[in-house]
Amino acid sequence: MNREDFRPSNTKDPETIEPELRQALANFKSSVDAWSDAAMSRPREAKVQERRNWGLISKWALGCVVFAGTVTGAVYQNYRQAEAAKAEAAARAAEHERELAAQRVKEQTAEDLMAKVDSDISREVPSALEPLALMTEDENSGH
C-alpha cells in the first residue's frame, strides 16, 4: 500500500462518512451500549472461589524444607560423630591391646633371659664345697 494513503489529508474526514458505514458504526455503538448496560445491570454472584495463597503456601513449604533439612543434617552429623567416636575407641582399644601384648612379650623375654643366665651361671660355677667333697670321696676309695 502506498504510504500516501495513510496521510490524514488524503483520507476522508471522519465527519463525512458514507451512509452505510455511518449506519454500521451507529449499530456498533448501539450494540456496545446494549452489552454494557446488560453487563452493568446483571445480578452479581458472590463467587466463593477457592483462594490459594501461593505466597503463604510456598513460605510454609520452604520453612518445612529448611526445618527438615536442619533436622536431617543434625541427625546425620550426630550419627557420623557417633560412628567416628566408635571407630576411634575401637582403634584406641586395639592399640592398647597391642601395647599390652608387646609389653607382655617384652617381660616374658626378660624373665626367660634371667632364667637362662641363672642356669648358665649355676652350671659353670662349681659349688664352694665341691673340691672338698671330691677329696673326701678319693680318701674313702683308698681304704
Place this chain on the structure above:
Amino acid sequence: MAVNSGSIGASTRVMAACTALQPMIKVSAEEIAAQEFESVVVSHRPQIFRFLLASTRDVDLAETLTQDCFLKAHNNWSSFRGESSALTWLMRIAINLQKDHWRNRRLQFWRHTRTNSVDLDEASEWLPSGERSAEQRMLAKEQVARVWQAVENLSERQRTVFLLRFVEELELKQIAESTGMGEGTVKAHLSRALARVRKEFGERQ
C-alpha cells in the same frame, strides 16, 4: 501609642472562634469533595465501564479496571485541578490502567494466561431491542460483526481512538486530552482506523 483594650479582646475572641471552626471547615470541605466525587462516579461510571468493555471484551476485567480507575481517581481527587473535564481525566486513568494491565500480562504470561474475552461472534450478538424486522436485525448483526473484526485488527492506539470517537462520541480535543496525544495525531489514528474499517467492509462486499 494608645491601645484600645476592648478591640484587642474582640480580635482575640475572633481568632479563638476561627481556631475552633477550622476543623469544622476542613471536615465540610472534605464532605463537599466526597459528594463531588460521588456525583462524578455516578455520572461517569457507565462510560468508563463501556469503554473498557469495548476495549477488552471481558466483562470481569472491565469491571475490575473500572473499580481500579475510580479508586485511583479517588486517591488523586485532590490533585484534580479541573483543567480538563472529569470525564477526560477519568478516561486517561482508564487508558493507562488498561495499558498497564496488558503490559503486566505480557511480562507475566506464565502466571495467568487464561483470558475471559468473549469472541467476536458473541460480542456481535448484542443489539438493542428496538422494533426491527428479522432482516434488519440480521443486517445490523452482520455490520456489527464486521466492525468488531476491523477493531480487532487495529493497533492499540488506533483502537482506543476509534472507540473513544465512535462509541463514546468524544470530540477530537477530548480524545487528545484523554490519550495524551496531539489533535493531529488523533486525527491520523482515526483516519487509519476508519480506513481499516472501510477496507473490512470493502473486502466482505
